[in-house]
Amino acid sequence: MSPGAPVGVVVVVGPPGAGKTTVGELLAERLGVPFRDVDADIVELAGKPISDIFTEDGEPEFRRIECEAVARALATHDGVLALGGGAVLAESTRKLLAEHTVVFLNVGMAEGVRRTGLSTARPLLAGVNPRATFKALLDARLPLYREVATVEIDTDRHEPPAIVDEVVTALNHKEG
Numbered sequence: 001m002s003p004g005a006p007v008g009v010v011v012v013v014g015p016p017g018a019g020k021t022t023v024g025e026l027l028a029e030r031l032g033v034p035f036r037d038v039d040a041d042i043v044e045l046a047g048k049p050i051s052d053i054f055t056e057d058g059e060p061e062f063r064r065i066e067c068e069a070v071a072r073a074l075a076t077h078d079g080v081l082a083l084g085g086g087a088v089l090a091e092s093t094r095k096l097l098a099e100h101t102v103v104f105l106n107v108g109m110a111e112g113v114r115r116t117g118l119s120t121a122r123p124l125l126a127g128v129n130p131r132a133t134f135k136a137l138l139d140a141r142l143p144l145y146r147e148v149a150t151v152e153i154d155t156d157r158h159e160p161p162a163i164v165d166e167v168v169t170a171l172n173h174k175e176g
């Protein structure tokens, strides 16, 4: 996998704070391909921030929009595509991901909470006990991330550029 070579779509999944948006953008830059983030698509589609969709319309409506936005992005985007942390909860999305190269960026609870703690943009983690919420979220989702992953990269204690190196090496290794 080298800069400028056609990559199709490389999808980035993982828990909130894993660095899907940050590392995904850097990975796209490294590969010389466009970057797209489904959360940004959802904000544009709904015409309001994700936190407002959750409070005004509820999580099920957010997930409905998310499913559609993921399917559309997978069908149309050529480059790196970051999903939101909960996108893999939908079976239909996991089925679509089976056809794609998927990078699972993992992060432990302590580091995930530290990285997301200062943001009010993640309504699911805005409750009174973000550590317990994050732990429950990891327990429920780890098998789902692993079900769809082509490669899994641990991001704890690694800086984004080093993570990009690891992703490129792991994907090249998979390509054989």
Ligand SMILES: Nc1ncnc2c1ncn2[C@@H]1O[C@H](COP(=O)(O)OP(=O)(O)O)[C@@H](O)[C@H]1O
Pocket (backbone or CB within 6 Å): 014, 015, 016, 017, 018, 019, 020, 021, 022, 023, 085, 115, 116, 155, 158, 159, 160, 163
């Ligand atoms: N490897 C990393 N080391 C330290 N901080 C990171 C790392 N990756 C991301 N971050 C920071 O964590 C926060 C969440 O990153 P983001 O890319 O939005 O994650 P995600 O899209 O997976 O939720 C941001 O403030 C970002 O700068």
Ligand SMILES: O=C(O)C1=C[C@@H](OP(=O)(O)O)[C@@H](O)[C@H](O)C1
Pocket (backbone or CB within 6 Å): 014, 015, 016, 017, 020, 021, 039, 050, 083, 084, 085, 086, 087, 121, 122, 123, 124
């Ligand atoms: O984990 C989740 O369910 C969510 C993660 C968020 O994206 P990031 O994983 O990019 O923070 C965003 O899609 C929404 O707040 C729901």
Ligand SMILES: [Mg+2]
Pocket (backbone or CB within 6 Å): 020, 021, 039, 082, 083, 084
């Ligand atoms: Mg993100």
